[in-house]
Amino acid sequence: xxxxxxxxxxxxxxxxREMAARFGDKPGGYVWALLDPLSHVFLMTLIxxxxxxxxxLGSDFPLFFASGYLCFQFYQGMSSYVxxxxxxxxxxxxxxxxxxxxAVVARYVxxxxxxxxxxxxxxxxxxxxxxxxxxxxxxxxxxxxxxATLLGAGMxxxxxxxxxxxxxxxxxxxxxxxxxxxxxxVFFVPDAMxxxxxxxxxxxxxxxAVMCFRQGIYPEYRPEILDMGYLYEWxxxxxxxxxxxxxxxxxxxxxx
Numbered sequence: 001x002x003x004x005x006x007x008x009x010x011x012x013x014x015x016x017r018e019m020a021a022r023f024g025d026k027p028g029g030y031v032w033a034l035l036d037p038l039s040h041v042f043l044m045t046l047i048x049x050x051x052x053x054x055x056x057l058g059s060d061f062p063l064f065f066a067s068g069y070l071c072f073q074f075y076q077g078m079s080s081y082v083x084x085x086x087x088x089x090x091x092x093x094x095x096x097x098x099x100x101x102x103a104v105v106a107r108y109v110x111x112x113x114x115x116x117x118x119x120x121x122x123x124x125x126x127x128x129x130x131x132x133x134x135x136x137x138x139x140x141x142x143x144x145x146x147x148a149t150l151l152g153a154g155m156x157x158x159x160x161x162x163x164x165x166x167x168x169x170x171x172x173x174x175x176x177x178x179x180x181x182x183x184x185x186v187f188f189v190p191d192a193m194x195x196x197x198x199x200x201x202x203x204x205x206x207x208x209a210v211m212c213f214r215q216g217i218y219p220e221y222r223p224e225i226l227d228m229g230y231l232y233e234w235x236x237x238x239x240x241x242x243x244x245x246x247x248x249x250x251x252x253x254x255x256x
Contacts, residue, residue, distance in 0.1 A: 010098055014089065014106035021088070022110070037073060037118055041066050044187070056189040057218050062126045063134075068186035070119045071213040074148035075155075075206050076180070081111045082156025083163055086253050093254045100246055100253050104160060108153050115149070140216030147228070148209040150235045157242020161249045185210040191223050198225070205234040
């Protein structure tokens with residue numbers, strides 16, 4: 001019990017440190033956290049509304065792209081932020097009380113809170129401007145966001161160790177991971193894709209999180225190809241592998 005209390009205190013201190021390092025003591029850092037996703041949604045709306053009259057779902061382009069981009073960011077933002085947890089807190093790992101898992105948990109909590117606030121703010125802005133009221137199914141929305149953020153944490157956990165062991169792997173992963181934004185359903189509805197391309201896309205677990213999220217946004221959208229079980233297999237698998245790698249390499253991560 002005392003060990004748990006120590007880890008909780010260390011994690012809390014790391015969260016405060018991460019907030020100061022990421023956002024500083026000026027409002028500019030917090031403003032950028034909002035402007036970055038807002039600009040992405042705005043640009044996607046501008047480009048696609050110029051070539052199409054209506055989005056693939058509903059009638060509002062900002063809501064459609066926000067429903068894809070925000071869910072994807074719960075994965076992508078978490079994955080990249082957690083992966084750099086040990087590297088960013090290297091100096092603190094020389095203290096016996098600070099463990100690599102503390103840095104990981106601190107970054108997970110801060111990233112989850114930040115992304116949740118940004119998502120709520122952007123969706124709120126879009127809803128206010130809609131001509132008609134909308135009814136969200138929060139059970140689908142929350143399930144999708146938690147699954148996406150846990151998948152991001154799992155991939156980040158794996159990469160904490162692998163990035164430290166192999167700079168080459170870090171470069172390769174960065175290259176392989178770039179197309180994920182294009183194939184995760186942010187711009188399109190997977191149901192409309194022809195086979196066999198759809199079958200290949202369904203191997204992407206993030207695609208299922210985005211479909212689940214959009215179920216909560218659009219009452220008429222009920223994709224038969226959605227497989228949350230497959231997504232959870234990835235979630236638990238990556239977290240398990242990541243924790244094993246982290247525990248095996250904890251001493252090496254401290255000393256390197």
